[in-house]
Amino acid sequence: MEKYSGKTKASLGIKWKLLLPMTALVTVLLVILSLFQVQSQREILRKESDARIKLMEENLIGRGRTLSVNLTQQVENDIASLNLFHMQELLKEAVNESGELSYAILMDVNRVAYVHTLQPELTQKTLAEKQDFFAASQDKAATNKYTKGDGDYLEFIMPIQVSINRWGTLRLGFSLKRLGNEIQGSQKEMYNRTKKVILNSSLILLLFIAVGSLIVIYISMKLTKPISMLTKKANELARGNFYAAEGIVIQSRDEIGVLTGAFTEMAKNLGSSYEKLEDYSRTLEQKVTDRTEELHKAKDAAEAATRAKSEFLASMSHEIRTPMNAIIGMADLLWDTELTSEQRQYVQVFRSAGENLLDLINDILDLSKVEAGQLTLEAIDFDLREVVENLSEVMAIRAHQKGVELACRIMPDVPTGLIGDPLRLRQILVNLIGNAIKFTEKGEVVVTVKSEELRVKNEEIPSTHHSSLITLNFSVKDTGIGIPADKLNTVFEKFTQVDSSTTRKYGGTGLGLTISKRLVEMMGGRIWVESKHREGSTFYFTARFGVQSEDKKRVLPAEVDMKGLKVLVVDDSVTNRIILREMLSEWGVLVTEAEGGEHGLSELIRARDAGDPYRLVLLDCRMPGMDGFQMAEYMKNDPTLAGMAVMMLTSDNRDGHTKRAKELGVAKYMVKPVKKAELRAAISAAIGEKKVITEKASQVKPAAFEDIPPLNILLVEDSKDNRLLIESYLKKTSHKIDIAENGEIAVEKFMSGKYELVLMDMQMPVMDGYTATRIIRKWEAERGAEPTPIIALTAHALKEDEQKSLDAGCTSHLTKPIKKAKLLEVLNEYARTL
DSSP, X not given: OOOOOSOOOXXXXXXXXXXXXXXXXXXXXXXXXXXXXXHHHHHHHHHHHHHHHHHHHHHHHHHHHHHHHHXXXXXXXXXXXXXXXXXXXXXXXXXXXXXXXXXXXXXXXTOBEEEESSOGGGTTSBOXXXXXXXXXXXXXXXXXXXXXXXEEEEEEEEEEEXXXXXXXXXXXXXXXXXXXXXXXXXXXXXXXXXXXXXXXXXXXXXXXXXXXXXXXXXXXXXXXXXXXXHHHHHHHXXXXXXXXXXXXXXXXXXXXXXXXXXXXXXXXXXXXXXXXXXXXXXXXXXXXXXXXXXXXXXXXXXXXXXXXXXXXXXHHHHHHHHHXXXXXXXXXXXXXXXXXXXXXXXXXXXXXXXXXXXXXXXXXXXXXXXXXXXXOOOXXXXXXXXXXXXXXXXXXXXXXXXXXXXXXXXXXXXXXXXXXXXXXXXXXXXXXXXXXXXXXXXXXXXXXXXXXXXXEEXXXXXXXXXXXXXXXXXXXXXXXXOOOGGGTTTTTSTTOOSOHHHHHHHOOOSOHHHHHHHHHHHTTOOEEEEEETTTEEEEEEEEEEEEESSOOOOOOOOOOOXXXXXEEEEOSOHHHHHHHHHHHHHTTOXXXXXXXXXXXXXXXXXXXXXXXXXXXXXXXXXXXXXXXXXHHHHXXXXXXXXXXXXXXXXSOOOTTHHHHHHHTTOSEEEESSOOHHHHHHHHHHHTTSSOOOOOOGGGSOOOOGGGSXXXXXXXXXXXXXXXXXXXXXXXXXXXXXXXXXXXXXXXXXXXXXXXXXXXXXXXXXXXXXXXXXXXXXXXXXXXXXXXXXXXXXESOOXXXXXXXXXXXXXXXXXXXXXXXXXXXXXXXXXXXXX
């Protein structure tokens, strides 16, 4: 809406609004009337001209017929009396005396001309033009209109009878030139009279327009004068003169008079209201000032509450993680000692309880960071297949403990070199796969990754190289208890499970799906579920990633060329057969499937008898009917099948199975889900042409402790339990540890001693780790000494806490609870740099 500027001016006055439409209306009406009159006069003149032309034509035809009849009688008499000379003179005289008759032709039945006044040289000649043939063919009087040369003619044709026989034809031709001249004269006269009518109508039209305009101007002036006065007063009123209506005299009782009276009354009311408004405005300003001050206080209070919440969560995380560090660490140490089966069961219980409590704390912190807008995603290069397969390997242990099979399927068209946050993707998958395993008592859990769309080159991805964007579709399908239809919309809400009985039986806080939903939305996707009660569930989510423009995978040594290799896959699970078929087909392997041991043996025997045996059998361990071990034993005992390579895939890694597989001659015993790279390497080894190639770092023999230089370590920790834990972790190493209970003691010992590494707790009494680290860095800088590695040990798990440690001068950051393997890995890394 346009703001009022204090001045109102009509863009087009009422006078003109009346004058222009009225003038236009009068003009249009008069134009229509004039056009109607002109058209009427023109139609009258046209009809009159047509009648005159028609009359002239009829007169011409009448004269021609009369002359034709008269001349025909005389010619017939002359022919009968053989007075041909008189006949010729008669026709020539008729042509000369008549101004309209152009020629006369007398010809016999053979078209031989006896008289031809138009072309005398054709006398006694046979006539052969079109009109000649037409005239000769007429048995009775007729007319023929035609054009010859530059003239139009109307010819009257009369048959000549002598006695009872036809002698010939008399043709009298009348020129139409005179008739045409008369028609043109008539048309010109009609045009002149029409022009005169139009001119007269135009003059009358202009006269009426002028008179009408004057009348409209007079009326509009009478009507607009009081309105103009009201407009002027309204402008004054708009500028704040609420007394502008004083002195207005109402001169009429019509609508304008009523409008004037209403305006006067309105101006008086506005003046009164304005005075009241000024009084209210003065009080309102004070109220606004007071309200603004209250809002500032409320905003400060809300920000303070947010800070207090963040500080509370950070503090609670620190306070809980500190004792948990000792609990979980000691449990791990105790697990590595000799225990009875009962003791091992007890230790396993509080190890599991500690891990569950740590997961709960991490979920609460993640949810808090998401709601506070503090959680950010990384954009780093990673390998999708490596993330999914490594995660499946870990989750398979939990699935196999329940007798549930876990399968992983990445479609062939999905690029694996991506850019994004692999840790958060792993967190989503852990939540979904963990839930699927938890709520599935038998059957399988299948993880599938598909490609939805590939977008154009994107310059905004923070990577060392440009990338395209791709949207991937992930699904986790189980055969578990399912979700009732009325609960599908609540599963992603905080602290929510399907019902209380489910919570009691399966446990959990209901935070995993909530956090997963928030993370998926941050990745530019969405998450949803499809389920039927007691028939299983499928959780879907999409996420957007960058696609690496270069393949950064480590190139492995060349393996066996598997193109054309015949392989039989024996597995009762359709899903596992599909996954293996896709992997093998990508390498050019010829795959045949069998859904059980009996079917598999039949296929092996069929191929053997056909002289085209299989070179390798991929055999599932557990199948209904004949299982994998029974089939392998049968093959071993059959000399015709004994030389065939066999690999066994199992989802139940029981003690003794590996030994039994070796006894039966199984080349490789692998636990599902099988990694693609490991499967190819294992097949290469199984067919006897390559050694197994693997990328797993865990299979590389770690460097012996005696190969690593010992470190002189300063441990700064106020918790007695955590000090004992670290000392226990390093008890069997060559590293030496010196203890400082707080930052102040640590600074004194560091300045007086010599240490290769400092483990610094950040939250301590007397002097905290941040202050101690700054003092140590300043002391080193003053002496030009090389910075000693300082590793921050803190129970604060937020990303900003890690940055705070680095800003204080720490070299790296470890979050409690600290695992023994992680601590040793970090210490060995620094020890190798000495």
